[in-house]
Amino acid sequence: MPxxxxxxxxxxxxxxxxxxxxxxxxxxxxxxxxxxxxxxFRPPMIGVALGKIHHTNAGxxxxxxxxxxxxxxxxxxxxxxxxxxxxKTTDKSGLFEVFYGDLPKAPxxxxxxxxxxxxxxxxxxxxxxxxxIGEIVSAHAEEAALTNGQPDIKKMxxxxxxxPDNLYWGVGEKLGQAWxxxxxxxxxx
Amino acid sequence: MPxxxxxxxxxxxxxxxxxxxxxxxxxxxxxxxxxxxxxxFRPPMIGVALGKIHHTNAGxxxxxxxxxxxxxxxxxxxxxxxxxxxxKTTDKSGLFEVFYGDLPKAPxxxxxxxxxxxxxxxxxxxxxxxxxIGEIVSAHAEEAALTNGQPDIKKMxxxxxxxPDNLYWGVGEKLGQAWxxxxxxxxxx
Numbered sequence: 001m002p003x004x005x006x007x008x009x010x011x012x013x014x015x016x017x018x019x020x021x022x023x024x025x026x027x028x029x030x031x032x033x034x035x036x037x038x039x040x041f042r043p044p045m046i047g048v049a050l051g052k053i054h055h056t057n058a059g060x061x062x063x064x065x066x067x068x069x070x071x072x073x074x075x076x077x078x079x080x081x082x083x084x085x086x087x088k089t090t091d092k093s094g095l096f097e098v099f100y101g102d103l104p105k106a107p108x109x110x111x112x113x114x115x116x117x118x119x120x121x122x123x124x125x126x127x128x129x130x131x132x133i134g135e136i137v138s139a140h141a142e143e144a145a146l147t148n149g150q151p152d153i154k155k156m157x158x159x160x161x162x163x164p165d166n167l168y169w170g171v172g173e174k175l176g177q178a179w180x181x182x183x184x185x186x187x188x189x
Numbered sequence: 190m191p192x193x194x195x196x197x198x199x200x201x202x203x204x205x206x207x208x209x210x211x212x213x214x215x216x217x218x219x220x221x222x223x224x225x226x227x228x229x230f231r232p233p234m235i236g237v238a239l240g241k242i243h244h245t246n247a248g249x250x251x252x253x254x255x256x257x258x259x260x261x262x263x264x265x266x267x268x269x270x271x272x273x274x275x276x277k278t279t280d281k282s283g284l285f286e287v288f289y290g291d292l293p294k295a296p297x298x299x300x301x302x303x304x305x306x307x308x309x310x311x312x313x314x315x316x317x318x319x320x321x322i323g324e325i326v327s328a329h330a331e332e333a334a335l336t337n338g339q340p341d342i343k344k345m346x347x348x349x350x351x352x353p354d355n356l357y358w359g360v361g362e363k364l365g366q367a368w369x370x371x372x373x374x375x376x377x378x
Contacts (some may be wrong), residue, residue: 001199003332004330004335005327006329007328008305008328010259010350012226012227013303013342014349015205016203035226035227037225037226037236038204039320041240042198044198045315047238057217076370077373078371081371082371083371084375085375088195114202115192116197116199126228126229127231128230128234129228129229139196139199140193140316142203151195153203158203160203163367165342167342167366168365169284169361171203171361174357175348175356175357176269177356178356178357180269182268182271182272182274183270186274
């Protein structure tokens with residue numbers, strides 16, 4: 001497989017679409033974010049990379065709290081809208097039914113099948129983005145999206161983003177069991 | 190949608206599967222990693238969260254370089270194998286054809302449709318993991334996986350991981366154009 005060099009701003013494929021919630025100027029606000037990853041196992045932590053131009057950043061810095069909400073694809077238009085308009089000019093607080101868990105400044109979205117409320121642990125300052133690392137204080141799931149008490153991806157029906165083609169994708173077929181399908185190679189050692 | 194609290198160690202759905210490459214004890218080594226995200230736009234940066242128990246970490250700290258390789262699903266068994274066995278007891282260097290770009294200590298995988306070579310910028314020390322942030326020095330793509338010079342997800346054919354069900358998933362149907370499908374709501378303002 002010969003390789004060609006492409007623009008180094010190549011994005012990871014595929015990235016999970018989320019809505020990051022924060023209280024900004026005393027209003028709940030939500031921003032569409034795909035640059036997000038789990039970063040620590042115990043205690044559970046998650047990180048979100050937000051461009052410094054975003055209004056949300058000031059709210060997270062101020063309140064030391066945010067949420068990560070996983071929308072189902074029925075929320076694709078509203079999620080996309082939250083990536084197009086800014087709170088500076090548009091009030092997004094009426095888009096969703098907002099609820100709170102343990103943290104009074106981590107607004108979550110009732111319509112999302114999985115919502116993680118996070119206490120800010122560290123804000124990593126990078127050239128154009130800030131990477132906010134939060135401890136997941138509580139995870140709130142839609143009961144109908146669970147199977148045996150665990151989130152079921154087919155019931156949650158999340159979607160992913162690819163860049164720079166800027167396309168949303170559904171979740172495809174089940175391919176295999178992790179920490180298992182590779183055992184066939186182990187037996188050949 | 191009433192919510193129930195679940196284990197806060199809920200993982201993001203779905204997470205992109207990658208193979209993180211590093212030179213460990215003078216040998217190229219690859220670890221299966223799904224806790225990965227873009228973290229900065231310009232210069233392009235990507236972060237990977239590795240449990241501190243992994244052998245790979247010492248190599249990244251020592252050489253200040255690593256790679257992020259996106260395997261197609263034809264590499265699912267080998268990728269999974271790299272998450273099961275440790276370099277401490279098993280030499281994984283023969284699993285793949287290794288190549289190098291600009292960084293002599295960022296081994297990449299010829300069989301992967303997209304490979305990102307990274308210069309370590311910062312290692313964020315967290316309780317059980319280290320989050321390695323790297324600047325993407327070059328992106329190397331398989332020519333057959335490009336459309337109009339950009340990576341084409343359907344040609345790359347990557348796969349994702351969900352936890353704690355520990356399942357691999359393919360990429361599903363195309364749902365819509367990002368920064369566009371939400372415009373329908375904008376017109377209703």
